[in-house]
Amino acid sequence: MSNEIKIKVDFSKLKSLREKTDVSFSLCKKALEESSNNIEDAKKLLTKWGAKKLTEKSDRSTSQGAIFSYVHHNKKIASLVEIQCETDFVSGNAQFQTLGQEFAMQLASMPAETIDELMNQEYVRDPSKKMGDLFKETALKFGENMKLTRILRWALGN
Numbered sequence: 001m002s003n004e005i006k007i008k009v010d011f012s013k014l015k016s017l018r019e020k021t022d023v024s025f026s027l028c029k030k031a032l033e034e035s036s037n038n039i040e041d042a043k044k045l046l047t048k049w050g051a052k053k054l055t056e057k058s059d060r061s062t063s064q065g066a067i068f069s070y071v072h073h074n075k076k077i078a079s080l081v082e083i084q085c086e087t088d089f090v091s092g093n094a095q096f097q098t099l100g101q102e103f104a105m106q107l108a109s110m111p112a113e114t115i116d117e118l119m120n121q122e123y124v125r126d127p128s129k130k131m132g133d134l135f136k137e138t139a140l141k142f143g144e145n146m147k148l149t150r151i152l153r154w155a156l157g158n
Contacts, residue, residue: 070108115150115151
């Protein structure tokens, strides 16, 4: 018999954590058990575990994906962003599509010369996050290797 004490998970907290993160119930439950039902600590654990899982999957082929565009309302700035993933199923998902649109809008709003520069920018809709955090959160939800592979920003006259 194990000496480990099992923490009873608060179902309302489990539901809340699942809604906030879109991570599987089983991982949310494990995170709440290990954090004594503390949602903020559980989120940190999920992020830590997610980063490890994404690193493990980083050598998988990303032959699917999509190209996203954004043209500013004044028609003077436009951007293109290519995001690759492992499966066609993920590339057609609404959350993947939203991620692509958010990256295209971000690039039009805040110039970046390189992918690293774009990933390190504060997200215009939520300055508490970096674009890289948004990307990792979405990749974790899908459990697939995803890559931002190309970016292009045009400004009228440049």
